[in-house]
Amino acid sequence: MRRSLIGPTVRERRRALGITQSRLAAEVGISASYLNLIEGDKRNIGGALLQRIAGALGLALDELDGAAERRLLDDLVELSGEPLLADLRLDPAAAHGLTSHQREWARALVRLHRAWLDRGRVVGALSDRLNQDPFLGGAVHSLLSQVAAIRSSSEILETVADLEPAQRQRFVTIVGNESARLAEVAQALAAFFDKDCTGTRSLTPVDEVDDFLFDRDNHFPALEQAAAGLRAAAAIDGDCREEALLEHLQRAHALQVVTRPPAAAGRGGLREPVVFDRASRTLVLAEAAPRAALRFELARTAAVLFDDGRALDGVLAQAVQLSTDAARRRARRALSSYLAAAVLLPYEAFLDAARRARFDIDHLAQRFGASFEQVCHRLVSLRRPGAAGIAFALMRVDAAGFTSKRFPLPQLALPRHGQACPMWAVYQAFQTPGTVVRQLAGFPTGERLLFVARAVEKPQPGFVLPRRLLSIMLACDALHADQTVYGDGLDLSSAAPAVPVGPSCRLCVRRDCLHREEEAVVDT
Numbered sequence: 037m038r039r040s041l042i043g044p045t046v047r048e049r050r051r052a053l054g055i056t057q058s059r060l061a062a063e064v065g066i067s068a069s070y071l072n073l074i075e076g077d078k079r080n081i082g083g084a085l086l087q088r089i090a091g092a093l094g095l096a097l098d099e100l101d102g103a104a105e106r107r108l109l110d111d112l113v114e115l116s117g118e119p120l121l122a123d124l125r126l127d128p129a130a131a132h133g134l135t136s137h138q139r140e141w142a143r144a145l146v147r148l149h150r151a152w153l154d155r156g157r158v159v160g161a162l163s164d165r166l167n168q169d170p171f172l173g174g175a176v177h178s179l180l181s182q183v184a185a186i187r188s189s190s191e192i193l194e195t196v197a198d199l200e201p202a203q204r205q206r207f208v209t210i211v212g213n214e215s216a217r218l219a220e221v222a223q224a225l226a227a228f229f230d231k232d233c234t235g236t237r238s239l240t241p242v243d244e245v246d247d248f249l250f251d252r253d254n255h256f257p258a259l260e261q262a263a264a265g266l267r268a269a270a271a272i273d274g275d276c277r278e279e280a281l282l283e284h285l286q287r288a289h290a291l292q293v294v295t296r297p298p299a300a301a302g303r304g305g306l307r308e309p310v311v312f313d314r315a316s317r318t319l320v321l322a323e324a325a326p327r328a329a330l331r332f333e334l335a336r337t338a339a340v341l342f343d344d345g346r347a348l349d350g351v352l353a354q355a356v357q358l359s360t361d362a363a364r365r366r367a368r369r370a371l372s373s374y375l376a377a378a379v380l381l382p383y384e385a386f387l388d389a390a391r392r393a394r395f396d397i398d399h400l401a402q403r404f405g406a407s408f409e410q411v412c413h414r415l416v417s418l419r420r421p422g423a424a425g426i427a428f429a430l431m432r433v434d435a436a437g438f439t440s441k442r443f444p445l446p447q448l449a450l451p452r453h454g455q456a457c458p459m460w461a462v463y464q465a466f467q468t469p470g471t472v473v474r475q476l477a478g479f480p481t482g483e484r485l486l487f488v489a490r491a492v493e494k495p496q497p498g499f500v501l502p503r504r505l506l507s508i509m510l511a512c513d514a515l516h517a518d519q520t521v522y523g524d525g526l527d528l529s530s531a532a533p534a535v536p537v538g539p540s541c542r543l544c545v546r547r548d549c550l551h552r553e554e555e556a557v558v559d560t
Contacts, residue, residue: 042086043077044137045105049093050075064088087421107247109135110449111146117542118149122555128543129481182218186211241363245370246442248357254443255419256374262347263378266339275404276380278327281334285319289341293319309333326495328407336376348372374417380406381414387425390415395426395520397488397510398472408492409508416443416510426519429511431462440506447483448511451540458551459537461487462509469493469505474522476514478534480545484514488522 050060061071064085073079074089081089112131115121135142189207193199199207267276270284285291291312309325310333312318319337321330340348348371358364381404393399400411409432418425429448432441437455444450456462461475468491475487489509496503514534517523527533538544541554 042081043075043079044139045095046071046089046093047075049095053093055093060089060092063092105135105139106446107250108139108142108146110444111149112142113449113539113543115145115149117540119542179218179221182214182221185214186218189214241358241360241366244357244359244363245367248355248367249370249443251357253419254374254417256351256371257420258347258350259371259375260378260383260420262343263339263375263382266342266379267382269342270338272379274385276331276335278331278334281331281338285334285338285341289317291317291319293321295321295323297323310337312337324495326407328401328405328410329495331380331405332373332376332407332410335379336372339375339379340372343375348375373413377410377414377417380404381410383418383420384423386414387418387423390418390425393521395522397490408490409506412508412510426512426516431456431509431511433462433507435466435505437463445511445513447513448485449539456540457537457544458541458553459535459549460509461489462507465489465491465507465509466505472522474526476517476526476528476532476534477511477537480536480538484530484534485511486514486517486520486522486526487511488520 050057057071057075058068061068064071065088066085070079074081109131112135113128116126116128116131131142134145189210193204193207193211267273269288270280272280272284282293286293309322309329311320313320348368351371352358352364352367355364355367358367386400386404389403390400393403395415397408397411397415400406401408404411406414412428412430415425416428416430419427427445428443429445429450430441430443431439431450433439433455439451439456442450450456460477461473464475465471465473470492471490473487473489475489477485477487479485487509488511489507491505491507494504494506512520514528517526517528536546536549538546538549541552544552546552
């Protein structure tokens with residue numbers, strides 16, 4: 037099983053502060069021998085004890101919990117699967133030791149790997165541009181034509197002595213005009229390469245937002261409070277109805293609400309269920325939008341207007357992971373979605389209902405008038421200390437295998453790039469859209485997880501376009517499976533059979549798997 041990184045963090049911090057084991061143990065109320073086991077990664081801790089140790093060492097809980105270090109470990113495991121290093125036969129299991137004892141070296145390796153990926157992607161982008169982009173062909177042809185015109189006109193001016201003044205002026209004008217066009221083409225080429233190729237990065241805005249959410253355990257108390265404030269201001273007690281949101285928006289913000297039929301939205305239809313025009317204070321509702329999507333976007337609009345950026349800006353101000361404007365825009369969108377979910381699915385009521393229903397997603401969707409995906413998102417955010425739900429991972433993929441949403445767990449690293457194991461339920465669900473697929477998955481490391489997935493159909497953008505299916509999966513430690521309806525009828529004992537899965541083909545040590553598509557880079 038993957039071990040935590042809490043022990044090494046405690047040991048390093050304690051030594052940096054010059055505190056003995058016995059002194060720290062006395063401060064947090066445990067024996068020195070037990071603290072020694074914790075620092076040696078032989079005991080897992082959490083809850084109140086973890087908070088006491090963090091306080092004694094002057095660390096924030098997320099620093100001690102090691103979210104950043106777990107991500108570093110995942111990055112090292114990803115690095116070990118790099119085909120260029122296949123002959124070294126790097127063992128992913130050894131990454132934990134490097135992360136624990138040589139953390140700066142581990143960070144250096146990851147940084148170099150990302151820089152190498154950056155350079156490779158730039159070269160690939162340049163190669164594609166040089167071979168395929170029509171702009172370059174046209175630009176080079178224009179450049180050669182202008183050079184030829186300048187050269188021929190210059191030769192005439194130089195060699196023909198008896199040119200009439202009008203003729204001489206015509207050739208001078210040609211030289212001047214073609215030189216100006218030549219300069220424009222050269223500037224366009226320079227801008228083309230600067231803008232379109234050198235900005236390629238291995239750590240995308242999506243990755244940065246994922247890291248930001250993961251570091252915060254996808255739980256934001258400030259947004260929960262803002263959502264509670266909106267419910268109080270709108271006099272919403274109990275279920276949040278669509279009519280209550282519309283009434284609040286009209287009363288508190290003087291919005292004009294209009295509906296738009298599908299025929300009036302253009303050939304592709306209205307992409308967003310709700311569109312807010314700030315200039316005219318008009319709220320446009322898509323008549324054919326699914327009711328759950330419509331309610332969600334109404335809640336988002338109401339929450340953003342009520343908050344006026346206060347809570348959102350406060351959370352984003354602490355997001356040191358977001359290095360670009362694109363990442364910050366994406367994070368703001370994700371946080372506004374969190375805010376909308378907190379309005380529609382208030383924390384205490386939703387957690388109580390989830391426990392009573394034993395985390396039955398369909399029951400919760402019907403109970404709160406939400407979609408399957410909205411319920412899954414909210415279940416992942418139930419991480420309030422002292423009042424947490426089950427720790428779930430979340431993954432969403434399209435039919436091509438592209439991962440468009442991901443929230444991992446310490447024992448389940450979800451792929452940043454490329455596909456995971458084809459045996460995972462998130463891919464199997466595409467075979468039976470609309471049906472929940474459950475799976476007791478066993479990893480080569482001994483980890484056992486419960487996967488619950490369903491392929492859902494999104495509104496069709498247009499008649500001539502194919503169906504748009506997305507598969508959404510929740511995953512939790514098999515130890516919690518009996519708390520859910522999805523564990524019913526499963527043999528959850530440690531000796532029970534489970535579907536043999538892996539992280540991905542390149543990192544999986546199961547040599548006899550019939551689903552293998554790539555050779556592994558490590559030996560068993």
